Amino acid sequence: xxxxxxxxxxxxxxxxxxxxxxxxxxxxxxxxxxxxxxxxxxxxxxxxxxxxxxxxxxxxxxxxxxxxxxxxxxxxxxxxxxxxxxxxxxxxxxxxxxxxxxxxxxxxxxxxxxxxxxxxxxxxxxxxxxxxxxxxxxxxxxxxxxxxxxxxxxxxxxxxxxxxxxxxxxxxxxxxxxxxxxxxxxxxxxxxxxxxxxxxxxxxxxxxxxxxxxxxxxxxxxxxxxxxxxxxxxxxxxxxxxxxxxxxxxxxxxxxxxxxxxxxxxxxxxxxxxxxxxxxxxxxxxxxxxxxxxxxxxxxxxxxxxxxxxxxxxxxxxxxxxxxxxxxxxxxxxxxxxxxxxxxxxxxxxxxxxxxxxxxxxxxxxxxxxxxxxxxxxxxxxxxxxxxxxxxxxxxxxx
Numbered sequence: 001x002x003x004x005x006x007x008x009x010x011x012x013x014x015x016x017x018x019x020x021x022x023x024x025x026x027x028x029x030x031x032x033x034x035x036x037x038x039x040x041x042x043x044x045x046x047x048x049x050x051x052x053x054x055x056x057x058x059x060x061x062x063x064x065x066x067x068x069x070x071x072x073x074x075x076x077x078x079x080x081x082x083x084x085x086x087x088x089x090x091x092x093x094x095x096x097x098x099x100x101x102x103x104x105x106x107x108x109x110x111x112x113x114x115x116x117x118x119x120x121x122x123x124x125x126x127x128x129x130x131x132x133x134x135x136x137x138x139x140x141x142x143x144x145x146x147x148x149x150x151x152x153x154x155x156x157x158x159x160x161x162x163x164x165x166x167x168x169x170x171x172x173x174x175x176x177x178x179x180x181x182x183x184x185x186x187x188x189x190x191x192x193x194x195x196x197x198x199x200x201x202x203x204x205x206x207x208x209x210x211x212x213x214x215x216x217x218x219x220x221x222x223x224x225x226x227x228x229x230x231x232x233x234x235x236x237x238x239x240x241x242x243x244x245x246x247x248x249x250x251x252x253x254x255x256x257x258x259x260x261x262x263x264x265x266x267x268x269x270x271x272x273x274x275x276x277x278x279x280x281x282x283x284x285x286x287x288x289x290x291x292x293x294x295x296x297x298x299x300x301x302x303x304x305x306x307x308x309x310x311x312x313x314x315x316x317x318x319x320x321x322x323x324x325x326x327x328x329x330x331x332x333x334x335x336x337x338x339x340x341x342x343x344x345x346x347x348x349x350x351x352x353x354x355x356x357x358x359x360x361x362x363x364x365x366x367x368x369x370x371x372x373x374x375x376x377x378x379x380x381x382x383x384x385x386x387x388x389x390x391x392x393x394x395x396x397x398x399x
Contacts, residue, residue, distance in 0.1 A: 028278055030062030036265070037067050037075050037087035042183055044202040044296055045088045045120055045263060051293035052283065052300065059286065070181065072096075072153035073103035079266060080112040086279075088120055090261040091240030091314040095392035096154035098349050100378060104154065105369045111353040113269040113346050115318035117276050118283050119305040120265055121202070121296055124246045126258035127163060128206065129196050130189060131215030138222055141167050141174075141196065148197035149176040150185040159198030162237040166222075166230045190216070201249025201258075202296055210250045220256045239392030240314050248296055262308045267318055269346075276320025284324070302328065309335050314395055316342040341398050349391065356381050 038046040053064035079087035186205040224231040241259035325331040
């Protein structure tokens with residue numbers, strides 16, 4: 001197993017015979033290889049990773065390997081344990097990780113201090129129905145509605161719970177059609193086995209779905225003013241998204257108001273600063289070399305990262321990326337002030353998690369998502385430290 005220490009260039013010098021970076025670009029030696037952890041094959045972020053890593057490997061002496069993970073829990077765990085050096089994570093993933101929700105509640109997959117290295121995409125997310133469905137809006141979701149349900153990633157679960165919260169429903173009021181992965185989450189709706197699913201218009205599975213004889217449609221996200229109480233119930237479960245008009249994705253989604261997620265490549269906070277700086281710089285300077293290799297690669301840009309910072313960063317940024325942002329004249333005092341608060345939150349949460357793990361071990365409590373005893377212990381500690389707020393609510397309250 002390739003551990004994180006092996007990925008850090010200083011450690012790699014001992015383990016793999018690599019030399020550390022020098023100050024000049026031409027003398028910098030990339031690691032022999034590293035892994036980029038992505039969602040499953042067929043997702044937009046996997047396709048984007050294939051595009052840029054192929055070009056990167058062709059132009060450097062390094063080999064960047066794309067490593068698709070079966071779910072969001074594995075992506076976070078593989079990053080923290082060193083299976084990969086870079087991993088895709090959006091804000092909703094990060095918030096659930098820091099709360100140790102669902103499958104993140106494991107000793108090696110819980111809260112960890114990772115940081116944004118580079119932006120991937122600004123991805124729309126929403127609710128898809130088949131083209132011949134009678135469901136036209138959120139208001140048509142009611143008792144008995146069949147909803148695709150994939151527990152493979154916490155943000156997919158949250159997408160379902162948020163829709164139900166908007167309508168004032170519980171899981172018991174609807175029929176949850178459980179599937180094992182993201183791709184099946186879309187396919188069963190096209191097949192007519194579910195009425196609605198939470199997915200992205202950018203995914204390859206959505207393009208496939210749109211080609212079916214019945215086509216597909218999307219439910220627009222209601223404006224808050226239409227029903228403030230319902231919208232606030234929805235947003236409490238779906239923090240970390242920004243409503244906007246869709247401009248990228250399948251034609252059936254164009255022009256609709258839907259939530260958008262800033263999806264970034266994370267590295268661990270203690271990852272080598274020089275490597276992250278060089279990778280940020282390479283991806284910016286060579287963006288044009290892979291921009292046309294994947295439909296949505298245009299979003300993997302400095303402009304997207306700057307947009308993320310200006311609307312209010314939701315995760316802390318790695319020091320290596322900050323170094324490059326400063327070099328580009330993008331990083332501001334306001335960005336640094338928010339960064340300091342995000343880092344403090346992250347470090348406090350990781351320390352609390354480690355304290356909880358130690359207490360669980362001392363008391364012989366099993367650390368797992370299925371352990372009621374551990375859930376009770378962690379929930380009590382987490383809520384005492386945060387005043388009952390979720391991690392997402394804490395981040396969104398930063399001024």
